[in-house]
Amino acid sequence: MAVLPVDLEHYRSVFISDVHLGTRGSRAEFLADFLRRVRCDKLYLVGDIVDGWRLRKSWYWDAFHDEVLRLILKAARNGTEVVYIPGNHDEMFRAWLPMGLEIGGIKLREDAVHETADGRRFLVMHGDAFDSVVRYARFLAILGDHAYTASLAVNRWVNLVRRRMGLPYRSLSAWLKRQVKGAVMAIDRFETALAAEALRRGVDGVVCGHIHHAEMREIGGVLYVNDGDWVESCTALVEHEDGRLELIDWAERNRLSFLAGRSTARPAARNEGPAPAIVPA
Ligand SMILES: [Mn+2]
DSSP states (O other): OOOOOTTOEEEEEEEEOOOOBTSTTOOHHHHHHHHHHEEEEEEEEOSOSBOGGGGGSOOOOOHHHHHHHHHHHHHHHTTOEEEEOOOSTTGGGGGGGGGTOEETTEEEOSOEEEEOTTSOEEEEOOOGGGGGGOOSOTHHHHHHHHHHHHHHHHHHHHHHHHHHTTOOOOOHHHHHHHHHHHHHHHHHHHHHHHHHHHHHTTOSEEEEOSSSOOEEEEETTEEEEEOOOSSSSOEEEEEOTTSOEEEEEHHHHTTOOSSSOOOOSOOTTOOOOOOOTTSOO
């Protein structure tokens, strides 16, 4: 391994997903920071990197979105093996899978099997194929207690209005509580379904994304790993030289604030190039 400048980190492999480039929600500036400071032998893009659904409605693209693509292409050029596994938001690339397409050194794959340095085999897939088990709005699980607390206040107002209209009392907070519980159960079903798929394929674990919920835990004898997202959190899965897997929260580690106003400044040291080809006319 080459000696790196002090501020660069090297990993055997890196897994990221759910970046949703092309939407305002994408924390592309944080991901660009991550990609600038991390080097790896293998980079897995585990789906929903570009949000193609939004191509039909609104499209958001700034210099940081540009920077993310530029850094990924640069990594591929500099010897990182880049594997792109499309998700449901970038499913337009799935149509090209049978071609075995390779763009700018980036290999397009439906899924992959990654072998760690310590010999464990992991199925790598986005995970939306198991959507049927996720029936609840995922965000409710994240809101959790806050939603419940907020609902108590809303509940008072709703029922005040209902009483004035001569309608019977209805507990909104009880309804919300059921929804949150349902969402937590849905996440659990998703995780269990992916672990079962790993078991079915005879591998030691699974690495996926899709539900924006970073996690690493053993389920039924296999290791379930979700690399999280770059919208609600800034998480990546890394594999150390010895094969050890670790979830990294880039925002937390670097004290990057989600509350800080989104910088409109263009990233430094960036060459003004043509707009990316995927920007619609
Ligand atoms: Mn997805």
